[in-house]
Amino acid sequence: MKQSALSIDDLREAVMRLPDDSLTATREAALASLDEQGFPSIRDEDWKYTDLSSAIDVSNRWLAQGAKTESTDALRKSIKAITASIDAHWLIVANGIVDLTCFGEPADIEVEKFSDSATPFVMDRPLADLNAALLHDGLRVQVHGATEKPLGVLLIDETSGGAGVTQANVDIEVAPGCDAEIIEYQVSSGSEDHYANSVIALQIDQAAHVSYVRIQNRRAGHIQTARLSVALSADARLNMASYDLGGGLVRNDVDIDINEAGADATFNGLFLAGDGQHIDNHTRVEHRVGPASSSQEYRGILNGRCRCVWNGKAIVHKGADGTDANQANHNLLLSDHAEIDAKPELEIYADDVKCSHGTTVGQLDETALFYLRSRGINKRQATQILTHAFAADLVARAPVATAKDAITALVEKRLGELIKEEDL
Amino acid sequence: MLEINNLKSRIGDTEILRGLSLSVNAGEVHAIMGPNGSGKSTLAQVIAGHDDYVVTGGEVTFMGKNLLDLEPEERAREGIFLGFQYPVEIPGVNNAYLLKAAVNAKRKHQGLGEVDAFEFLKVAREKMALLGMDPKFLNRGVNEGFSGGEKKRNEILQMAMLEPSLAILDETDSGLDIDALKAVAEGVNTLRAPDRAIVLVTHYQRLLDYIEPDFVHVLSEGQIIRSGDKSLALELEEKGYDWVREAANA
Numbered sequence: 301m302k303q304s305a306l307s308i309d310d311l312r313e314a315v316m317r318l319p320d321d322s323l324t325a326t327r328e329a330a331l332a333s334l335d336e337q338g339f340p341s342i343r344d345e346d347w348k349y350t351d352l353s354s355a356i357d358v359s360n361r362w363l364a365q366g367a368k369t370e371s372t373d374a375l376r377k378s379i380k381a382i383t384a385s386i387d388a389h390w391l392i393v394a395n396g397i398v399d400l401t402c403f404g405e406p407a408d409i410e411v412e413k414f415s416d417s418a419t420p421f422v423m424d425r426p427l428a429d430l431n432a433a434l435l436h437d438g439l440r441v442q443v444h445g446a447t448e449k450p451l452g453v454l455l456i457d458e459t460s461g462g463a464g465v466t467q468a469n470v471d472i473e474v475a476p477g478c479d480a481e482i483i484e485y486q487v488s489s490g491s492e493d494h495y496a497n498s499v500i501a502l503q504i505d506q507a508a509h510v511s512y513v514r515i516q517n518r519r520a521g522h523i524q525t526a527r528l529s530v531a532l533s534a535d536a537r538l539n540m541a542s543y544d545l546g547g548g549l550v551r552n553d554v555d556i557d558i559n560e561a562g563a564d565a566t567f568n569g570l571f572l573a574g575d576g577q578h579i580d581n582h583t584r585v586e587h588r589v590g591p592a593s594s595s596q597e598y599r600g601i602l603n604g605r606c607r608c609v610w611n612g613k614a615i616v617h618k619g620a621d622g623t624d625a626n627q628a629n630h631n632l633l634l635s636d637h638a639e640i641d642a643k644p645e646l647e648i649y650a651d652d653v654k655c656s657h658g659t660t661v662g663q664l665d666e667t668a669l670f671y672l673r674s675r676g677i678n679k680r681q682a683t684q685i686l687t688h689a690f691a692a693d694l695v696a697r698a699p700v701a702t703a704k705d706a707i708t709a710l711v712e713k714r715l716g717e718l719i720k721e722e723d724l
Numbered sequence: 725m726l727e728i729n730n731l732k733s734r735i736g737d738t739e740i741l742r743g744l745s746l747s748v749n750a751g752e753v754h755a756i757m758g759p760n761g762s763g764k765s766t767l768a769q770v771i772a773g774h775d776d777y778v779v780t781g782g783e784v785t786f787m788g789k790n791l792l793d794l795e796p797e798e799r800a801r802e803g804i805f806l807g808f809q810y811p812v813e814i815p816g817v818n819n820a821y822l823l824k825a826a827v828n829a830k831r832k833h834q835g836l837g838e839v840d841a842f843e844f845l846k847v848a849r850e851k852m853a854l855l856g857m858d859p860k861f862l863n864r865g866v867n868e869g870f871s872g873g874e875k876k877r878n879e880i881l882q883m884a885m886l887e888p889s890l891a892i893l894d895e896t897d898s899g900l901d902i903d904a905l906k907a908v909a910e911g912v913n914t915l916r917a918p919d920r921a922i923v924l925v926t927h928y929q930r931l932l933d934y935i936e937p938d939f940v941h942v943l944s945e946g947q948i949i950r951s952g953d954k955s956l957a958l959e960l961e962e963k964g965y966d967w968v969r970e971a972a973n974a
Contacts, residue, residue, distance in 0.1 A: 671812040674772050675822065675882065676800035676829035685825070689816025689865075 304356050308335050310363035315433050317367065321415045323435065330432035337426045349609040349641050350551050350580045355523045358495040361463040369395050369466065372458040372490045379456060386706050388452030388483055393498075395459055396436050396466035402454075408445030408478075414438035414469070427525050431467045431499045438469035443480045450481035450700055455498055457522075458490035468498040476505040476533075481512075481700045486526065487546075488518040495523040502528065504536040506560070511699035512540040517710060518547035520576065527553040532592075534560035539699040542569035542581070543707055545714045549578045556585040558592045561622075565594040570694040570711070573638070574718045575604035583627075584613045590650065591622025599694050600631040601687060602638035603718045613645040614655060621652035629659045632690050634683075634719065684719050691715060725750050725787060725921050726771075726890055732781035732946075733770050740766045742946035743782065748890070751918040755932055755957060756925045758943035759965045764925045765809060767943070768894040772806035773799050786890065800826075801833035803889030807879040807896050809925075814866040819878070822866050823848060823885050830886060851884040854914065856907045873904030880911040891915070892923045897931035909934030929961040942968045 311334075315327050339356055340347040375394060383390045383402045389409060390402035398413060415437050443451065455468045474480045482502075488494055496518070504510050518524055524547050530538055544550060556565045571579045585594045598610050612627040631640045644657035664686050672682035695711050698704045726748040733741040740763045748754055758764050770777045771784065773796035784791040791799060814822075828838050849859050855877045867875050876896055883891050893912065897905055912922065912935050924935060932940075932954060940956040941948045944965065949972040950956065960968065 665812075668812045668814050670774055670796060671808065671814070672822070673796040674800055674806050674808075675826035675886070676797050676833070677822075677825050678797045678829070679795070681825070681829075682797075685817055685822075686814070689814060692816045 304353055304360070306334075306339055306356050307360050307363055310360070310367075311433065314363055314367035318434070318436060322417075323415055323437070327433050327435065330429040333424070334426060334429040334433055337429065340426050346582065349607075350549070350578065352525070354549055355495045355525065358463045358493045358523060359465050361493065362465040362495075365462050367465075368461070369459050369464055370461045371395050372460045374489075375456070375458045378458055378487075378489065379454070382454060382456070382485060382487065383452070386452065386483060386485075386703050388450045388702065389447065390452040390454050391439055391441065391470065392454045392456065393439070393466075393468040393470070394456050395464070396457075396468065398437050398439055406447045406449070408443060408447050409451060410442045410444065412440050414440060425527070427497055428499050428527065431469055431497050434465070435467045435469050438471065441470065441472040443472065443474045443478055445475075446479050450483050450702055452483045452485065453500065455484070455486045455496065457488035457494055457496050457518075459494060460490055462491060463493040463495075464491050465495045466497070468496070469500075471501045473503040474505060474508040474510055476508055478505075478508045480508070480510050481702070482510060483700055483703050484512070484514040484528075486514075486516045486518060486524060488522045490519070492521060494519070496525075498524075498526045500526070500528045502530045504530065504532050504538060506533045507535040508533075509537040510539070512538065513698050513700045513703050513707065514540070514542040515703070515707060515710065516542070516544045516547060516550060516552070518550070520546065521548040523547070523549045525551045527555070529555045529557070530565065531557040531559055532563035532565060535562035536560075537563070538565040538567065540565075540567040541694065541698045542567070543711065544569070544571040544579050544581070545710055547579065548576060551580045552582065554581070554583045556583070556594060558585065558587050558594065559589065561589050561591055563592045567596050568694055568697055569596075569598040570691055571598070571600045571608055572691070572711070572714045572718060573600065573602045573606040573608050575606060577606040578608070580609035580611075582609070582611045582613075585615065585625060587614065587616045587620045587623045587625060589617075590620040590653070591624070592620070593624040595626040597628040597630070597694075599629070599690065600640055601634070601691060601715070601718065602631065602640060603634040605635070605637040607639040607641070609641045609643075611641075611643045611645070612657070613647070615647045616650045616653050616655065618649040620650045623650060623653040623655070625653070625655045627657045631661045632687065633661060633663060634687070680719070684715065687719060688712070688715055727785045728782070729784075730782040731770070731779070731784060733766060733777050733779050735766070735777050739780070740777075740946050741770065744943070744947055746941065746948060748921045748923060750889070750921055752939065753916065753922045753924065753935065753937045755937040755940045756923060756943055757927070757929075757940060757957065757960060760927070762943045763946040764927075764943055765894055768806055768892045768925050771799075771804065771892055772796055797829065800886075801830050805883050805886055805888035805891045807876075807883060807891065807893035809895040809898060811867045811875040811879050813868050813870070815868045817866045819864055819866050820845070820848065820862040823862075823882060826882065827885055848881070848885060851881055855881055855884075855911045857881060872899035873901065876900060876904065876908050877911070880908055884911065884915060889919065890921045890923070892925065894925045895927065896924070897926055897928065905931065906934060929957045932957045944969055944972070
């Protein structure tokens with residue numbers, strides 16, 4: 301099947317309707333680049349499991365409707381509920397519009413809009429081009445010191461009146477020696493058709509430590525493509541955990557660049573998928589120098605008719621001796637119709653390296669299930685207990701304490717939905 | 725309490741129980757002995773309801789109910805407890821959580837409300853002290869990283885909390901050193917009661933020095949070939965299983 305094409309003329313019109321400001325030149329350059337490169341297609345190795353046709357269709361419908369984005373009446377209420385549930389300095393991008401009303405006045409975090417900033421931003425991938433072309437505005441954040449509350453980045457979409465397409469772009473730098481906690485929360489409701497495309501860049505300066513949690517809880521059927529690029533300087537540390545709970549078609553790209561020695565990146569992920577969901581986690585770690593270490597563990601729980609992808613790539617460049625890279629992916633398939641494509645990839649060009657990878661795909665342990673049932677616990681509850689235990693380990697690893705209760709509640713709720721009475 | 729009549733069962737294509745009959749009354753302690761492969765563990769698993777074992781004939785009733793119609797969890801709630809030969813490790817499931825879920829499942833079945841959390845912990849700690857278990861085991865994953873002896877004590881702890889009418893203890897003595905064996909036996913002895921029956925499945929006579937049975941049965945090739953009192957166990961210890969088999973065939 302041929303992938304539909306983005307209506308580039310309609311897109312050009314939409315770009316021209318955006319405010320004429322300091323971003324105009326970048327938008328136009330991004331548009332030209334997108335026109336040349338097109339959308340990623342399943343013919344590209346990196347996209348062979350994830351077909352973006354539906355994202356293109358939603359975009360074309362949105363463009364045909366005049367690229368209008370109207371907020372639902374409930375948007376403010378949703379924002380309030382989330383920002384109240386997790387105490388943080390919240391930077392918000394609501395339906396593509398930056399919003400600083402829940403940020404407060406932290407002494408050690410500086411924020412400016414892209415449109416007010418002298419620093420240009422450069423994008424070179426098709427989805428980043430789309431992001432730059434249609435970007436209303438972005439946020440540049442600098443964390444200078446320890447803050448009493450985490451930094452929150454809430455990307456919320458709640459549009460009404462037909463298809464919606466939104467872009468978010470946040471650029472964060474954590475200054476040398478700083479400890480920072482960051483929460484990224486992507487959520488949506490509203491119109492049935494929505495495509496959200498985000499780009500977040502995180503620079504962790506020398507000896508700075510970042511604890512990062514990502515929560516994705518979009519409405520069923522909604523499309524998300526999200527790129528998170530993290531660059532680590534000497535002795536910098538990243539401890540991250542991602543939780544993918546909702547959405548229809550979700551593609552997360554996590555790129556980690558280890559640019560200087562002594563850096564350590566630990567990033568884990570949990571994805572829960574049910575009927576109609578497609579969740580694709582692509583991770584890529586570039587070990588450019590050593591010694592340095594990276595470690596990732598992604599776990600998936602799949603039920604019903606769904607498909608998930610985990611593709612973990614580690615590239616150890618020539619001369620990056622003393623690299624220690626580990627990757628693991630474990631999946632629990634609770635239905636015959638669930639599919640996981642798990643692909644660990646190692647490219648090693650250095651001599652003195654330690655790399656490991658492991659992938660498992662399986663069902664619940666029958667012996668454990670019988671053990672619980674023999675204690676009077678019914679099959680449904682036993683299945684739930686064992687599935688929760690599989691997820692609980694990754695919930696326990698959420699590195700931002702403030703967000704843990706919210707994550708626990710969201711994971712429990714989603715698992716409750718996934719394991720239904722009629723399945724058992 | 726438990727009536728087994730001409731029970732036949734297979735796993736895969738292998739017939740293991742070949743017409744086994746046994747009657748267990750309240751207050752009694754039965755020991756089922758036999759060589760490896762005689763069907764002892766199969767009997768325990770069939771009574772608990774493991775679906776790998778297919779019942780091909782015979783009847784099993786428990787307190788007048790047809791046991792074979794019930795799911796494993798229903799059997800447990802009716803008052804049957806199986807102490808596993810190899811207790812399963814379940815990382816991520818808290819030991820106290822499992823105990824409480826099990827107790828509450830049974831209480832719900834009996835039409836009672838959920839157990840009071842404070843009272844539950846108090847009782848659990850008392851029973852653990854009796855079994856020589858460190859209370860910190862409550863907060864560990866179920867059997868996760870437990871030694872052989874700790875796992876078996878944990879089984880007896882579950883039994884003590886669930887207060888079953890019929891407890892089947894499958895090779896509870898295997899892999900235990902003498903101190904652990906004594907602690908486990910003591911735990912079982914305190915659970916002997918006029919309204920409770922206990923079936924000990926064991927390969928060796930050793931356990932029976934500490935838990936004195938009322939009846940001893942010898943299982944061979946899926947059938948009980950001889951029954952007697954505790955002296956039968958001693959005789960077995962002395963003369964071996966071949967002796968009973970030869971006597972049965974004669």
